[in-house]
Amino acid sequence: MAKNAIDSDFPPIICTVDVVLLTLKDEALHVALFERRNAPCAGKLALPGGYIHPQEDKTAWDAAARVLKEKTAIVSPYLEQLATYSGADRDPRGWSVSIVYYALVPAEVLDVPPNGMVLAPVSRLPKLPFDHKSIVELAVARIRSKSQYSSLPVYLCEDQVTLPRLQAVYEAVLGEAINKVSFRRKMDELGILEPIEGAMETGAAHRPAQVYRLRKEYRRALSLVVRGINS
Numbered sequence: 001m002a003k004n005a006i007d008s009d010f011p012p013i014i015c016t017v018d019v020v021l022l023t024l025k026d027e028a029l030h031v032a033l034f035e036r037r038n039a040p041c042a043g044k045l046a047l048p049g050g051y052i053h054p055q056e057d058k059t060a061w062d063a064a065a066r067v068l069k070e071k072t073a074i075v076s077p078y079l080e081q082l083a084t085y086s087g088a089d090r091d092p093r094g095w096s097v098s099i100v101y102y103a104l105v106p107a108e109v110l111d112v113p114p115n116g117m118v119l120a121p122v123s124r125l126p127k128l129p130f131d132h133k134s135i136v137e138l139a140v141a142r143i144r145s146k147s148q149y150s151s152l153p154v155y156l157c158e159d160q161v162t163l164p165r166l167q168a169v170y171e172a173v174l175g176e177a178i179n180k181v182s183f184r185r186k187m188d189e190l191g192i193l194e195p196i197e198g199a200m201e202t203g204a205a206h207r208p209a210q211v212y213r214l215r216k217e218y219r220r221a222l223s224l225v226v227r228g229i230n231s
Contacts, residue, residue, distance in 0.1 A: 014096035017064040018049035018132070020082065020139040021072065021103045023110055023119070024156050027172045029143075030119040031136050032110075033126070034071060040092045041129035045118055047136070048072065049098065064101040072114045076103035078155040082139055090131050102139040104155040147173045151192050154214060162201050162209040163187065191215070 021032035033045040048071035050063075057063035061079065069075055079101055086097040113119065120126055122140050125133055146152045153169050154161075161169075167183050187193060192215055199211035 011094060014091055014094055015052050016049050016096065016098045017052060017060055017067055018047045018098050018100045018135065019064050019068045019071075019079075019103055020047060020100065020136055021068065021074070021076070021105065022122070022139065022143065022156075023105050024107050024169065024172055025110075025119055025121075027168070029122045029140060029173060031122055031125070031139075032072065032113075033118045033120050033128075034116050035118075036129070044129045045120070045126055046129050047132045052099075060099040061101070064099070068101075068103060072117065074103075074105055074109060074114075076105050076155075078104045078152070082135070082142060085131055085135065100135055100139075102142065104143075104152070106156055106158050108158055144174055151190050154192060160196065160199070160211055160213045161193075162211055164209055166193075166212075 023030055023032070032048065034048050036042050036044050036046050048067060050067040050070070052060065052063045053066070057066060061081065064081075065075070065079055068079070080103075082100045082102045084097060084099050086095075088095045090096055090098075110117075110119065122136060125136060127133075128136070143152060147170060153173050154166070156169050156173070157166060163184060166187070167178060167180065170183065171178055193212040194215050196211050196213055200208040201211055202208045
């Protein structure tokens with residue numbers, strides 16, 4: 001009797017992870033969405049997510065990495081916790097908590113999107129179920145804030161990149177122009193890039209540009225270098 005009373009007084013809490021997977025497409029931030037197969041909100045586009053598997057996932061980060069790989073076949077070079085969303089009204093199935101992560105991948109990784117994936121511009125999101133719209137908005141705000149003072153946008157690039165291309169990525173994320181001299185000085189200070197000897201990229205309108213790659217310690221790592229970009 002006592003056990004049944006306790007179970008009745010404290011019903012199970014729904015515990016999940018959701019992942020905001022962001023990339024650049026047409027020089028603008030896009031988020032990966034999938035059509036929900038099951039109720040609630042079956043048929044609606046939503047963030048990739050799933051239940052935490054306590055026997056399999058040692059941490060919430062492990063759960064998010066697993067969900068991301070299962071849904072997209074992608075192992076992101078950058079996966080960070082964004083926030084925890086919880087409450088009695090966010091999910092019609094009951095009291096729920098979702099630990100949300102955001103991930104960044106280069107556009108080339110999604111040249112052929114996984115089955116069922118839709119890339120939606122963050123500036124024109126479709127109607128999303130639950131609180132997923134506010135989750136995406138928070139992720140975008142976080143990335144733009146961090147891009148002001150860190151190396152975060154490099155995870156939207158391939159391992160090899162020119163400085164003009166990297167500056168264009170920063171500007172696409174921030175939504176504003178960056179002073180070229182200040183940008184190059186800060187890239188030197190961050191120390192995340194090394195030139196590839198003899199590798200130059202030629203363009204019709206510009207002189208050849210040196211090709212760089214991420215230094216070994218930043219390739220497919222969860223490293224983040226912090227310093228102001230325009231300062």
